[in-house]
Amino acid sequence: MDEHSALPIAVIGAGPVGLAAAAHLLERGLEPLILEAGPAAGAAIEQWRHIRLFSPWRYNLDDAALRLLEASGWDAPRLTALPYGGELIDNYLLPLAALPGIASRLQTGARVVAVTRQGLDKTHVRDRDTVPFTVRVEHPDGETRDHTVAAVIDASGTWSTRNPLGSSGLPAIGEEAAAARISTPLPDVIGRDRDAFAGRRVLVVGSGHSAANTLIILAALAREEPGTRILWAVRGASAERVYGGGDSDGLPARGQLGARLRRLVEAGTIELHxxxxxxxxxxxxSHVTVGAVDGRRLEADIVVPCTGFRPDLDMLREVRLNLDPAVEAPVKLGPLIDPEFHSCGTVPPHGAKLLAHPENDFYIVGMKSYGRAPTFLLATGYEQVRSVAAALAGDREAAGTVRLELPETGVCSADAGTSCDVPEPVLAGFPTELAHGRSAGN
Known part of the structure; x- marks a missing residue:
């Protein structure tokens, strides 16, 4: 991007990874333009602020962001504490976004609707890498404006595009018509959304930790609200994967979640299908009837979708992408994160080299970089953007040397082009309800 060094670098999304990208760019002397669709930083996390993370603060903070915060006199949280999503926003993301160096470069309510090369559509090849990007943005004042930038880092996440409930990757027949009886993922069932669930028949669909977390909170609601009935539908033949390793789990909070869920099912509090x-x-x-492929039927007043998320690629139609055909991640990364073969503990640390696309100086990072795979870790995203910022600054050595600190297994590193097997127990940077439960955030 030497030809356009005076132009800013667009960072799409002001979640943890997007703000970390901005912090690393600033340390490199590069100018970020941070575009956040929501009203404030961490807008997606705001939707699940009531959810507690499985990993302590230590593994949810980016190094470059910490350096900015500490220089401002910020009071760090207790690093061994397990924060809620709301605490991640209030005690980390909002203070970071308020720093003058970040705030002056952050535009909220700025929804990116398209990315392209200035004056070139996708079919044009000649001199493509020498032309800056155009990022088209819908702003809160109702105006749509084009921003000219040197490079693009897409950290917009996947929260806004959940997977459908149908078993074939498509919405089930009648799913759109039943939208009024389908909640948001990770609803606040004992707080903000209590009235929608109290005394109702609730069907939770999904086999990840998002489902487990919601089911356990629903069980607490049922103790207070007689008549609340909890149904749980999973596509697999059993729920053993959700129960996890129990006491032997490398993340104790995650193991406790699975053990509690198993007890609730065995006690009949939760009806498993x-x-x-x-x-x-x-x-x-008065309700919705949910039909299975084998002809079974379940009746519910409200359905909670915990079936995961997928990337929104519509805004990237004029960008030359090379995506894995299965998980829709960058093609070199896809085989390393395919959930049929990998958990988060077997994904090697990776950076700009594996995230690269045919479109030079364009990167997808964070949860969106994992496409449909549910194994993303927040610390992985921080390492991604550190490497990408180094690449955009021309520091190939730093970009190619990637490292990931794990809580019990030390530091896993991969030098330019090598890979490394990361054993369990693993670091869970984002709430494992989201990382393993197929949910997402900016």
Whole structure:
């Protein structure tokens, strides 16, 4: 990006990874333009502020962001404490976003609708790498404006594009018509959203930790609100994967979650339905009937979707991407994160080299870089943007040397082009309800 060194670098999304990208760019003497669709930094996390993370503060803070905060006199949280999503926002992201160096470069309510090369559509090749990017943004004042930038880092996450409930990757028949009876992922069932769940038949769909967390909170609600009935549908033949390792889990909070869920199922508090691949929804006046591929039916007043998320690629239609055909991650990264073969503990640390696309100086980072794979860790995203910032600054050595600190296994490193097996137990940087439960954030 030497030809455009005077232009800013667009950072799409002001979640943890987007703000970390901005901090690393600033340390490199580069100018970020941070574009956040929501009203404030961490807008996606705001939707699950009531959820507690499985990993302590130590593994949820980016080094470059910490250096900026500490220089301002910021009071660090207790690094061994497990924060809630709301605490991640209030005690970390908002103070970071308020720093003059970040605030002056942050635009909120700025929804990116397209990225392209200035004056060139996707089909044009000649001199493509020498032309700056155009980022088209819808602003809060209702105006749409084009911003000219030297490079683009897409850290917009996947929260806004959940997977459908149908078992074939498509919405089940009648799913759109039943939208009024389908909640948001990770609803606040004992707080903000209590009235929608108290005394109702609630069907939770999904086999990850998002589902487990929601089910356990629903069980607490049922103790206070008689008549609350909890149904749980999973597509697999059992729920053993959700129960996890119990006391032997490398992250104790995650192990406790699985053990509690198992007890609730065994006690009959939660009614588990396995092998329930959803094929249809039938909306009625008072409830919805959910049909399975094998003909079974469940009736519910409200359905909680915990089936994961996928990247929104519409705004990137004019960008030359090279994506893995299965998980829609960068093609070199895809085989390393495919959830059929890998957990977060077997994904090597990686940076700009594996995140690169045919479109020079364009990177997808954070949860969105994992496409449909649910194994993303927040610390992985921090290492991604450190490497990408180094690459954009021309520091190839720093960009190619990637490291990931793990809580019990020390430091895993991969020098330019090498890989490393990361054993369990693993670092869970984002809440594992999201990382393993197929949810996401900016």
């Amino acid at each position: 396995t092998g329930f691949g959803i094929s249809s929804f039938k909306s009625l006046d």
